Amino acid sequence: MAKKKMLAVMKTARAYGCELREVDVPRPGPGEALVRTLACSICGTDKHIYKWGAWAEKRIPTPLIFGHECAGEVVELGPDAGDAAVGDYVSVECHVFCNRCRQCASGLRHICRDVKIFGVDFNGCFAEYFTVPARCLWKNDPRIEPEVACLQDPFGNATFTVSSCEVSGKTVAVVGDGPIGIYAAGIARAFGARRIFGLGLVDSKLAMMKQFGADEVINVKRRDPVSEIMAATKGEGVDVSLEMTGAAPAINQAIAILRRGGKMALFGLPDGPVSMDIAEGVIFKGLTLLGINGREVFNTWEEMLPLLAEKRVDPRPVTTHKFKLADFVKAMETGLDPNVDSGKIVLAP
Template sequence: MTYISIPNPSLQVTKDHRLEIKDLPVEAPGPGEALVHIRATGICGSDVHFWKHGQIGELKVLGNCVLGHEACGEVIKVGEGVTNVSVGDRVAIEPQNACGECFLCLQGDYNLCQEVDFLSVYPCHGTMQRLRVTKAKNLFPIPDNMSFEEGALVEPLSVAYHGVENAQLQLGRGAMICGAGPIGLATLVLANASGAAPLVISDLSADRLAFAKKLIPRVQTYQIDLSKTPQENAAGIRKLFGPKEADAPPKVLECTGIETSIITGAYVVRRSGTLMVIGVGREIINNFPFMHLSFGEVDVKFINRYHQSWPAVIRLIGEGVVDVKKFVTHRFPLEKADEAIILSSDPKNGSIKVIIEDNYKIL
């Protein structure tokens, strides 16, 4: 059923790796749903990956699918029975809709639900469109002092939040972050807020490390040298923490998913520590230093997205505990979303977070 006859441009990826801007019909919200005017959507590396490669692991693009899942907007209509949001509310959108009935959902781990519909994962359309119906339970009002851009950044901050929470960072205890991309930088600001000290972040890019230093001045940086082995780079990183084994960081948060980076992190973390893998990489990782980690009784942990993080992350941003405004380096109107993702896909352009915004007047 069409609710409103206004243009609803969307950015879609096709099965044969093309980008298309197409209008979509706008449906009325049903019971428990709300119609949201998407005002800001951030571009994620997964959006680029679906476009260029057509799949991430078992998740495949089998037909046209609207990209985007880092989103914030305004509620313009609510369906029957909706009480948690009202027309005019500014809301951040949690993009995963789990079944609610499996044992994982019932124990609170709904992010692990195997029947989850995730926005921008085929066949579930994402948020790079003007208007989208979504489950009202996945909408979280943001305070007046938060912008739509900041609301969109709740999603990548939630990934980092889930990793930091599960790694159990501690006040005055060292932490190392592998990778200064958007998730690594999000992890950095949350690690800083946690009181972990000292902090070190690594990356191949000197520019990204400089960005990290401007973001959190107290962080020490290490530029990865590809001519060195992971063990040699790890030794250089450890020196930043101090000369003794006890100075090595008890927590390492790996945010790239790249094999050599994971191995480097494995040699940085101290014995009895935790290696938290946040980054998404290849399906099979080779050369994993199994016995080194085994002898050191290192806990190797993983995360899959997030759960129950939106209220906490909204508070962290809204109350100024973390500042994510500097993350946004480029902005594009919705009608030029294809140009935005092309720019985001090229590291030479120096983007951190590219935002697609829509200022079309509805309310």
């Protein structure tokens, strides 16, 4: 049985920051599970919610317990909670799909028309306990520890991006040296890419991309990735580019380094419209451009399982800091501090 009261990280004021509060442990409603949090991690989305801004003002209801990347143990079930069971060791697919729309009916639940996001549209996991629709639970392999299992949301983004481009035997450029870009380099290696280029802005992160499996890394602040990759591929360009930044110059570079007939996955979210030369850059080159949203439910989770359980890709080096949930503000400020070389930040109650 769960406790009566719990610690929760809440967005109360519609301004910078958050509050730590003691609140009632929620009760699972129909179709829901109550989960005891074992580990959770901070995502870019959480930083936007914490800092507040135009997106958060428009999207985020308050008060809100935020957070969506987690691992935990089911401690109670509401009525009709499917085949979930008390004691299950789980993580959460944060895209809460409706199971009724056309996308859901055709195996595209990650782009459900009526999707609600756990920890964005309703209370999430930055708390000792949380409730979630049981259909969104993924049963973890016990070989995957909670501090790794909570990373399956971003690791799943990387896995879905890589697997969408069928990289086996191909030359691949990973554009962006954030956690998801670093994971993607390791996953592309595990999926049999022939040669991997890593592009980014931070030497320490690029070194980690190399550690994860990139053959060559290019700091785009100092070197021109387009001429270097063209030279390295005998003027052809790469077969696949994976765009993880959302920055307009990076998107254009990711297109320019592609060979004719190449494929590009766009995962990084631009702030607004991006201008590009569609005629020369895309049409005449016969490129395939692919938008990547979330993870396939639950196909991507199946693909991640052997990677993580068999440690074919070990995401742990990207996690630079660990905090207690009670020290959430310190954890978030560490993640936001431009003078701290932080990667993924993991919290535990």
